Amino acid sequence: MAVFMILLTGKVGKIITTLILVILLITGGVGYFAWYNFKREVPIVYKSAEDHFKYGSINSGGVPFFIWEVLPELFAKHLPGPGGYKSLGFIWEEGKEMPVGVSKSIVGFPRQGSTCALCHSTTYRKTPEDAPTLVLGAPTQTFDSIANIRFLAACGNDPKFTPDNIIPAIEAKHQLSWSDKLLYRYVIIPDTQKKLMGLGLGFAWTKSRPDPGPGRIPSFNPVKFINFRLPLDDTIDNVDDPAIWNERKHKGFDYHWDGLETSLTETVIMGALAAGTKPDNVPLENLQRVEDFIRLIPPPDYPFDIDPVLVSQGKPIFDNNCASCHAFGGDRTGTIIPVEEVGTDDHRIEMWTQAAVDKYLAVGDGQEWDFTQVHKRDGYVAVALDGIWLRAPYLHNGSVPSLKELLEVPSDRTPVFYRGYDVYDQDQVGFISEGPQAQKEGFEYDTHLPGNSNQGHLYGTELSTEDKQALVEYLKTL
Ligand code: HEC
Ligand code: HEC
Incomplete structure (x- = not known):
């Protein structure tokens, strides 16, 4: 310190002091310049x-x-x-x-x-000439x-x-x-x-x-291979984007198509990580606002006429055939149905591994938040059917274009159709998925390709034509 004082007092000292000040100013200036141009945050609220x-x-x-x-x-x-x-x-x-x-x-x-x-909002049009209606919380129909x-x-x-x-x-x-x-x-x-x-x-x-085409994404393989650097495997994880409205009514449900999460807050953070947010930069307040929003937004009403007589005939059919797995309060609603029982395409189940679970459980270590509710599961969640009319195409892989077709045996479901055209089909109850316009604007979905199978979910396929019609009318009201 004494040497330093001497240096600073003599003539040489003055020069050195000036030099130090200049260096400090330059490094400070560079630091400020770097901060201003790369790190300065101006919140947009x-x-x-x-x-x-x-x-x-x-x-x-x-x-x-x-x-x-x-x-x-x-x-x-x-x-x-x-x-x-x-x-x-x-x-x-x-x-x-x-x-x-x-x-x-x-x-x-x-x-x-x-x-x-x-991924969680869509448009629909009642006719090709109609202006698109935007619905927040809905699965996107068009984004690829x-x-x-x-x-x-x-x-x-x-x-x-x-x-x-x-x-x-x-x-x-x-x-x-x-x-x-x-x-x-x-x-x-x-x-x-x-x-x-x-x-x-x-x-x-x-x-x-x-x-995957529009309305679908490869769900968790990007995280496995890119974020976690797990070795490449040949699993296929193409899934339909789901609806995320009305979440307050889904309390206690398993989340994601296979129920790999059981906490909504963790699922929301997972959504952010999948969108590219880094684990040490998770904006918890902003995400809480999103969570509060999706808890409350109601599913949209069916925008066309509904036949009340048919609806009242359809309700008991739903209660007898579907409610145990799909009505709020149903014994199995929001729980996982083993894949052998529901019989739908099993690629999405194969994709989700215990190694991925272990990596996920460690991602939040040392952060303000944590993942504690991640699991490996062997079936698909029996989801609630709120706003189901706007969630076409159906099943976790989006392989069945309309509600009418879901009530037919797989051999009678359309093997190749087009998804991504947002004009609604009142007759089939789904989006228009065939014909020149759907073909022009849509993406060809071939159910023969691996991961795209439209097999399984045979519930309701044995009902009479009249009962099916009444059931579909009731489904429009959910
Ligand atoms: C790139 C598209 C994409 C983005 C962006 C995205 N998600 Fe998702 N989200 C999905 C897909 C696809 C699934 C289903 C994945 C699966 O199970 O394989 C999903 C599942 C969910 C679920 C579970 C729904 C249920 O009932 O099982 C919630 C809740 C959710 N996302 C919320 C969010 C939130 C909140 C954000 C923003 C922070 C977000 N997501 C960002 C595509 C996306
Ligand atoms: C034993 C339980 C069970 C019963 C009974 C059942 N389902 Fe399902 N349902 C499921 C499961 C599990 C899925 C998800 C399967 C998948 O995505 O691969 C599903 C999916 C669906 C979907 C697609 C949801 C979406 O977001 O794409 C609709 C629509 C549906 N069921 C309607 C019905 C109707 C109508 C009935 C009655 C005729 C019925 N289900 C009976 C278990 C059941």
Whole structure:
């Protein structure tokens, strides 16, 4: 210390002090610059619970917002059709900055992310000319998650993914300062490119299995192979996105198609991790708001006429054949029915392993939250049927296009149909899944492919035609 004092008092001391101050200023400045441009968080808070569900950040990470915005115009050739992100099935409300299910947050610079509404909200139309009706909490009918991932990866691998192409496209929409431009050129764009190429590599295994198509995702293999680095296996995990409304009435149910979770709070955190949130960056308050919201949103009413006489005939048929597994308060509702009993496709069960359970149980170690209710199960949950009219196609793999067909034996169910067209079919009670328009806008679903089987769930298939008609009318009221 004495030496230090001497140094600081003499002439040499003055020079050294100045040098130290300059160094401190420079490092402090660099530190501040780095913090400001990469870490500074400016919260974007949505007052309404609905907007929070649609657009509120869950820290999922994603593509820098300004880059994400210009990808469809720069790389339109990698999209499945015209219309930008809409061609991947994103729902875009008139006049909004981004589609439902996409968040914008500022962490240093604006970043794009996913929200729960991406897979858990849908549109339907009563006729092809009808304006789409948006329903939050519903399974998406149109969003094709794997096509979206492949689009982003293709952009990253395109030789045109360069600062010289991307920066002018951004500048056509936003003003960038000279320092912004330097950051985009030398840090953000190269880093994004690396991540997008990595995304493609991470999901390369999906190419060796049937494509899920719109309204379905590979559910837990991405977490097994990418996050947990478990060895690749050949299991197929394509599942239908489920509805998540009315959760207060599902209290005590098993969650996920195979019931691998029994806590709603943990299931919500799992949803965030699946969307890309890092375990040490889980926004518990934001997720609590989402959980409160999905507990309360009611299932939507059937939007067409219902025949009250048929409904009253259908109720006892439901009570006798279905209620024990599907009515609120039924003995087996919300519990797991062994796969040998229900007889539906078993790939989704095979995919979920004890090794994955063990990894999940350790993910929350040392965090403010934890997973304690993750299990390995051997069947499918007998789900409640609230809002079932809008949850087509049916079963965990989305293999049966309509309620009418679910009441037919598997050999009479349509073997190849189209999913992803959001016009409703009142006659079959599901979405229109055949014919030129469904074929044009939809994805071909072939029930012969592994993981896509429409076998099993024979309940109600032996009822008379009249009883089936009455039962379906009753199902519209749930
Ligand atoms: C990329 C699409 C996607 C995103 C994003 C997503 N989920 Fe899901 N969610 C699914 C799928 C698919 C399942 C069923 C998975 C399975 O069982 O194989 C599911 C299951 C669930 C379930 C269980 C439903 C039940 O009754 O069994 C809840 C609750 C849920 N998600 C809530 C959320 C929440 C909350 C978020 C946001 C924090 C979220 N999800 C984000 C696709 C998604
Ligand atoms: C023994 C229990 C049991 C009975 C009885 C039963 N189901 Fe199911 N149901 C299930 C199970 C389990 C599933 C999930 C199977 C799967 O996804 O592979 C299911 C799925 C469904 C689905 C699809 C849900 C969705 O979100 O896709 C509908 C619709 C349905 N059942 C209707 C009925 C009707 C109508 C009856 C009466 C005629 C009935 N079930 C009788 C156990 C039962």
